[in-house]
Amino acid sequence: MAAANTSGASIVWLFFGLSGRISRKAYLLSGLFMFIVQAFMLYRFTLEPEGSAAGTTWAMLFMLAGFVAIWSTIALSVKRLHDFSANGFIAICLLIPAISLIAFIVLCIVKGNEGPNQYGTESNRPKD
Numbered sequence: 001m002a003a004a005n006t007s008g009a010s011i012v013w014l015f016f017g018l019s020g021r022i023s024r025k026a027y028l029l030s031g032l033f034m035f036i037v038q039a040f041m042l043y044r045f046t047l048e049p050e051g052s053a054a055g056t057t058w059a060m061l062f063m064l065a066g067f068v069a070i071w072s073t074i075a076l077s078v079k080r081l082h083d084f085s086a087n088g089f090i091a092i093c094l095l096i097p098a099i100s101l102i103a104f105i106v107l108c109i110v111k112g113n114e115g116p117n118q119y120g121t122e123s124n125r126p127k128d
Contacts, residue, residue: 013126015030015068015075016071016072016075017079017126018078018079018088019120019126020119020126020127021079021080021082021083021112021117021119021122021123021125021127022076022083022123023123024107024108024109024112026123027076027079027080027107030072030076031073031076031104031108034072037065037069038066038069041061041062042062044058044061045058045061074092074094074095077091077103077107078091080107080112081107082117082119082120083112083117084110084112084113085113085119
């Protein structure tokens, strides 16, 4: 398995791209990162007085982070599903709250295919 490239283009691909495959580790760490970003925004919002300009700014940033997190979760899940040759369309189920936590745990546990598949030659890379 090749190491993930950490260039800016790779980060954009990781969180927003739909092609290729990612490993369990990359999926878990990326998901935790998105959670921490949202939690920080919410924490900052709760520190500000109600109705303050700063509170409004943090609330808007929290909502923006939420929208970005929805797309990122779907993109990460599509690539994770690709790692074991499953259709990425199944990732739409992650929009159902009761299913999303269970699916996240399952996607962190299930091992991907060894070697190339129809979605790419190896994990943690866009499809060539």
